[in-house]
Amino acid sequence: MTYQAKVIAGGKVVIPADLRRELGIKDGDSLVVERDPAGGIVLKTYAQVVEEVQARFRELRNDLPAAGGSVVDELLAERREEGFREQAKFDAWVAE
Numbered sequence: 001m002t003y004q005a006k007v008i009a010g011g012k013v014v015i016p017a018d019l020r021r022e023l024g025i026k027d028g029d030s031l032v033v034e035r036d037p038a039g040g041i042v043l044k045t046y047a048q049v050v051e052e053v054q055a056r057f058r059e060l061r062n063d064l065p066a067a068g069g070s071v072v073d074e075l076l077a078e079r080r081e082e083g084f085r086e087q088a089k090f091d092a093w094v095a096e
Contacts, residue, residue, distance in 0.1 A: 003018070029046075031043045031046075
C-alpha cells in the first residue's frame with residue numbers, strides 16, 4: 001500500500017496514523033533514516049535494524065567451521081602446526 005507523508009516546518013515528516021499503528025510506531029519513538037541507492041530515503045524502526053543486524057550475524061556464524069568449531073580455535077590449531085614444523089626444521093638443522 002502507498003501512503004503520503006507531509007514535511008512540515010522544521011523538516012518534520014508526518015507519517016500517516018494508519019501506517020504508524022501498523023508498524024507500532026509511537027510518539028517519541030526514534031527511527032533510522034537511510035539513503036536509498038536509487039536516491040530516495042528509507043525509514044526503519046530500531047527493531048527492523050536490529051533484525052537486519054542479527055540476520056547478518058547469523059550468516060557470518062553459518063560460515064564458521066563445521067562441528068561447532070570456532071575461527072579462533074582453527075587459527076590456534078594452524079599456529080600450533082606451524083610451530084611444530086618450525087621446531088622440526090630447527091631440530092634437523094641442529095642435528096646436521
